[in-house]
Amino acid sequence: MFGKEVIVTEVALRDGSHAIAHSYTVDQVVRIAKALDDAKMPYIEVSHGDGLGGSSLQYGLSTTNEFELIEAAVNTCNHSKIAVLLLPGIGTVKELKTAAKIGAKMARIATHVTEADVSKQHITMSKELGLETVGFLMMSHMAPTEKLVEQAKLMESYGADVVYMVDSAGAFLPHEVKERIAALRGSLDIEVGFHAHNNLSLAMANTLVAIEEGATRIDGSVRCLGAGAGNTQTEVLIGVLERLGIKTGIDFYKMMDLAEEIVAPILQTPQEITKGSLILGYAGVYSSFLLHANRAAKKWNVDARDILIELGKQKVVGGQEDMIQEVACMLANKKLSVF
Amino acid sequence: MFGKEVIVTEVALRDGSHAIAHSYTVDQVVRIAKALDDAKMPYIEVSHGDGLGGSSLQYGLSTTNEFELIEAAVNTCNHSKIAVLLLPGIGTVKELKTAAKIGAKMARIATHVTEADVSKQHITMSKELGLETVGFLMMSHMAPTEKLVEQAKLMESYGADVVYMVDSAGAFLPHEVKERIAALRGSLDIEVGFHAHNNLSLAMANTLVAIEEGATRIDGSVRCLGAGAGNTQTEVLIGVLERLGIKTGIDFYKMMDLAEEIVAPILQTPQEITKGSLILGYAGVYSSFLLHANRAAKKWNVDARDILIELGKQKVVGGQEDMIQEVACMLANKKLSVF
Incomplete structure (x- = not known):
């Protein structure tokens, strides 16, 4: 085995x-x-x-x-x-x-x-x-x-x-x-x-x-x-x-x-599984996306996790950080259309 | 599945x-x-x-x-x-x-x-x-x-x-x-x-x-x-x-x-896998044994980990804490007999 x-x-x-x-x-x-x-x-x-x-x-x-x-x-x-x-x-x-x-x-x-x-x-x-x-x-x-x-x-x-x-x-x-x-x-x-x-x-x-x-x-x-x-x-x-x-x-x-x-x-901070590392693994995206997603989430009033999961689905890779704003905007529009 | x-x-x-x-x-x-x-x-x-x-x-x-x-x-x-x-x-x-x-x-x-x-x-x-x-x-x-x-x-x-x-x-x-x-x-x-x-x-x-x-x-x-x-x-x-x-x-x-x-x-201390928790899992013994094993290790000048592993092999259970001294003594004798 x-x-x-x-x-x-x-x-x-x-x-x-x-x-x-x-x-x-x-x-x-x-x-x-x-x-x-x-x-x-x-x-x-x-x-x-x-x-x-x-x-x-x-x-x-x-x-x-x-x-x-x-x-x-x-x-x-x-x-x-x-x-x-x-x-x-x-x-x-x-x-x-x-x-x-x-x-x-x-x-x-x-x-x-x-x-x-x-x-x-x-x-x-x-x-x-x-x-x-x-x-x-x-x-x-x-x-x-x-x-x-x-x-x-x-x-x-x-x-x-x-x-x-x-x-x-x-x-x-x-x-x-x-x-x-x-x-x-x-x-x-x-x-x-x-x-x-x-x-x-x-x-x-x-x-x-x-x-x-x-x-x-x-x-x-x-x-x-x-x-x-x-x-x-x-x-x-x-x-x-x-x-x-x-x-x-x-x-x-x-x-x-x-x-x-x-x-x-x-170690400056313990290596626990935090909210940030968990959502990165769940979404399957680059860790560098987290900061960008948090910023975009604030700007567009959406959940950063939804952005990261969508980026993962779209298989966005490093260097495509402009996609983050695009996805955040799309999610914000989707949210509006519910009302 | x-x-x-x-x-x-x-x-x-x-x-x-x-x-x-x-x-x-x-x-x-x-x-x-x-x-x-x-x-x-x-x-x-x-x-x-x-x-x-x-x-x-x-x-x-x-x-x-x-x-x-x-x-x-x-x-x-x-x-x-x-x-x-x-x-x-x-x-x-x-x-x-x-x-x-x-x-x-x-x-x-x-x-x-x-x-x-x-x-x-x-x-x-x-x-x-x-x-x-x-x-x-x-x-x-x-x-x-x-x-x-x-x-x-x-x-x-x-x-x-x-x-x-x-x-x-x-x-x-x-x-x-x-x-x-x-x-x-x-x-x-x-x-x-x-x-x-x-x-x-x-x-x-x-x-x-x-x-x-x-x-x-x-x-x-x-x-x-x-x-x-x-x-x-x-x-x-x-x-x-x-x-x-x-x-x-x-x-x-x-x-x-x-x-x-x-x-x-x-959380008062982060939930990392420390030396203590690792050896307890490896040996398969009660966590309460750790403190006792550390004390016995000092007294008998042996490694606490050897004590814990031996306790695990002998399938010692809670309430048998007197076995810890016994095992430590046995390990100390073994160590002496090598010389």
């Missing part, structure tokens, strides 16, 4: 950067990376929350240059390999080269689930740089299974060593994960990974289903330190996998200790 | 009482009950965390008499029925009568999973009082499936209208829930319920599996306001069930609003 081994990537030092307004310091990164290394975490991802080059007014300025953080993590770890995330368009080949030069060993090239073609240059370059290369299909719930498989196959054809299905909005239900991971496993010759978010309190459920269907690469964030409601909570995952007899090579006790003693004190 | 309807009981005003040191005030109960009633919650459980009569030095003193809280909830609700919990031995028939007199409509009679026989008198009395009566089998993971079914059948024979499988320690894995709920459904003529805890981040996963196998009564706690890492988060559950096309009759938006505006501000 389950495979016997899973390789975990810890994303708190990348995805978690969203949750603390990209404020990681070298000291924090060194302490967390050292503890993770000691617990024998295979991979630790370190980058701006939106990937290399993400530090900007639009995506949030990093307090510390990400290359300083990456270098600090590389120099700290004896066992763990350092991974970086790159979204073509935000990051460039230049940043990828720098990351490789300072010792990153894995690059995860991320695109929207329907835009794998823009990853070709970066996957090729990453392989040329000698990096283990992961194709990272974000907002995977927005594409039907066949489309997802087609896009994953593109990344495989570019040379990716692994393809991840990424539930960026925390929108997947377990049966949807099951169907998609099975389809990916049936169509690819490379390893399949899964990255969950906990907006619907299903990160662990979806992760177990993915593993059951053959995913062998899994992302987790210690103490749920990731965007939205956080990811699959790494230290809990290790415990659950131990109970299931699935090996990760990671020390459960050390993970618990570092979660409690090193990571928890860094 | 899934049933089309599920009846939810909100337990934040009972199980959640553990999380706030039994400090509920009449004002808080009225505000929460009013909002839940308005959202069309079918049942709201109001009692001391350890059930009627639980207010004591041993289990924690309630700030406000629970009957005042029950009466306030009864008088507040037009739609929601008020449920009470009773553990024979902690509560008595006298408290049950008082609860019925002041307007409670459902009694949940709770015993350890292997001790259903002690519920006979109370289930009989509850039925005589005209209350809808639920048998509540706690720490269900500690019994094999056949034993669980046998005990549930006892409660059915006493006249229970519903039997719940209760995952008091948050220890169940999804495949374990699946097997047990299917067995209960195959053996009972009455409805089956499920009460989860989130210690292993599996409350939602286990709840969905239980529903898939035919459980029709489900407990949730708003904003995870329950013991340990909390229960299945009610407002999230409503959203997930809506996505699955399962009806609850509960207003999703109103649940989100009351979670954010009324319940969240009451």
Whole structure:
């Protein structure tokens, strides 16, 4: 039923950067990376929350240059390999080269689930740089299974060593994960990974289903330190996998200790499932839509949740923020026509 | 695959009482009950965390008499029925009568999973009082499936209208829930319920599996306001069930609003999965063991987690706290013999 081994990537030092307004310091990164290394975490991802080059007014300025953080993590770890995330368009080949030069060993090239073609240059370059290369299909719930498989196959054809299905909005239900991971496993010759978010309190459920269907690469964030409601909570995952007899090579006790003693004190707000993260997962939309929807809701006197759900139905993607006003206006008119 | 309807009981005003040191005030109960009633919650459980009569030095003193809280909830609700919990031995028939007199409509009679026989008198009395009566089998993971079914059948024979499988320690894995709920459904003529805890981040996963196998009564706690890492988060559950096309009759938006505006501000500490709640779920032991294990660990210079895991293996139950010292001593001797 389950495979016997899973390789975990810890994303708190990348995805978690969203949750603390990209404020990681070298000291924090060194302490967390050292503890993770000691617990024998295979991979630790370190980058701006939106990937290399993400530090900007639009995506949030990093307090510390990400290359300083990456270098600090590389120099700290004896066992763990350092991974970086790159979204073509935000990051460039230049940043990828720098990351490789300072010792990153894995690059995860991320695109929207329907835009794998823009990853070709970066996957090729990453392989040329000698990096283990992961194709990272974000907002995977927005594409039907066949489309997802087609896009994953593109990344495989570019040379990716692994393809991840990424539930960026925390929108997947377990049966949807099951169907998609099975389809990916049936169509690819490379390893399949899964990255969950906990907006619907299903990160662990979806992760177990993915593993059951053959995913062998899994992302987790210690103490749920990731965007939205956080990811699959790494230290809990290790415990659950131990109970299931699935090996990760990671020390459960050390993970618990570092979660409690090193990571928890860094969290600025607890990683609970709030009204905001819940509605984002339910609607299946980008977290950046929440602020815009709240503003539009005020202007048009409609419920922001109705806007987000409608945006989800229309499969609106990042960059289409003008649609938010349009949807709010449409809902306001609909409301008037009831009277 | 899934049933089309599920009846939810909100337990934040009972199980959640553990999380706030039994400090509920009449004002808080009225505000929460009013909002839940308005959202069309079918049942709201109001009692001391350890059930009627639980207010004591041993289990924690309630700030406000629970009957005042029950009466306030009864008088507040037009739609929601008020449920009470009773553990024979902690509560008595006298408290049950008082609860019925002041307007409670459902009694949940709770015993350890292997001790259903002690519920006979109370289930009989509850039925005589005209209350809808639920048998509540706690720490269900500690019994094999056949034993669980046998005990549930006892409660059915006493006249229970519903039997719940209760995952008091948050220890169940999804495949374990699946097997047990299917067995209960195959053996009972009455409805089956499920009460989860989130210690292993599996409350939602286990709840969905239980529903898939035919459980029709489900407990949730708003904003995870329950013991340990909390229960299945009610407002999230409503959203997930809506996505699955399962009806609850509960207003999703109103649940989100009351979670954010009324319940969240009451929480004294956020309902995260901490080192303590994680190890309790992993070991599958009573939460009251944690403090004792920490003390014994210090005395014998061993890891409290090793003690808890060993207690779980030995299936030690409440009232056997002397076993904790014994196990700690055994582990200390084992440690010495290594050198």
